Amino acid sequence: MKKILLLLVFTSMTWGEPPHDHMHHSHEGHLHEELVDGKKLEVDPERFDKFIMDLKDSQIAVVNVKGMVCDFCARGIEKTFKKDTNVKKIDVDLSKGKVLIAYNVAYEIIFDDIKEKILINGQNAIDMQVINL
């Protein structure tokens, strides 16, 4: 048993990578239907329409998140963003791996801040698209 434990500890040291190694592009302040690498940001239109229904003078950060595979694990993301007084509304889309965050239109969205908030929950924000309403 001890040998198995030791083997697993050493194997894990060389395995995998730290969660913050997955950052790619920041798209803050821009309205893109495609990312710079040509990859499309998939947002469920029905879900998006429902999310913005009661919002005015807002901008939506659509954040692509890695590792958000379970509802129970994503709870911290919602809690962390709800503590931010600049956030008007948040939605977690597990099926697409997206987090939708509504801010006031005057607020400057900084992708690094969002990445940090998602990282303290143990997931990785990899891309962001900002949509002005």
Next chain:
Amino acid sequence: MYFLSICKIIQNILINRLYVNIPPMGIKIIILLIISFGLDARPISYSGGSTIMSFSDNIKDSLYYHYSPSYKYSVGIENIRDKYFDDNYSYVRFTYLLNRKNTENSQRNLYLQSGISSKGFNEFFYGMHGDWETRRLFVGFGLKETKRKIHDYSEQYYQIGVAPYLGDYGDLHTWIMIKAKENSLENKWSTYPVLKFFKGNVLMEFGYSKKTEWDVHLMYRF
């Protein structure tokens, strides 16, 4: 007093989070049942998060609270009723996330766990558990060595599961699992079905084997 406080907390969870109203006596019965059983899962919360969990198996009952200053580790206190040696004691526990791999469709975790007993520094445990999951599939394992003056022992388990449907955020999520476990005290394997449910901040697992009887785990994160 301690038991009544836990009952009150659980009742508040059920009323405020799940909108289920159960009379106080019903809550006490549920808690007594839950404290009589148990499992192990999600040992670290998000940064600043707390978790209270109750679990047991055929050799112990446990009530465990932990706080996570970071998503990489948690510290906590676990109170144990040792059914095998007919003893009561506590552990100061530390769990460390040794490795995590996030992908678009999966997450893999490897945790190191340890605890020092209230009976003294020469009574402790250490171990490792890990999991890999997608929204549809789950695979997990756990290995643990416990050092006690009376008798040292080891435990291990392996678990696989499938989600019969993919719920949306906030829905009731369900997992159907198979678990195999063994400890060196009894030196026998038991394999049995486990059902896992979670909604919001509440998670419950139920497993039953003829050999080892019930495994149930209740967890609330806040």
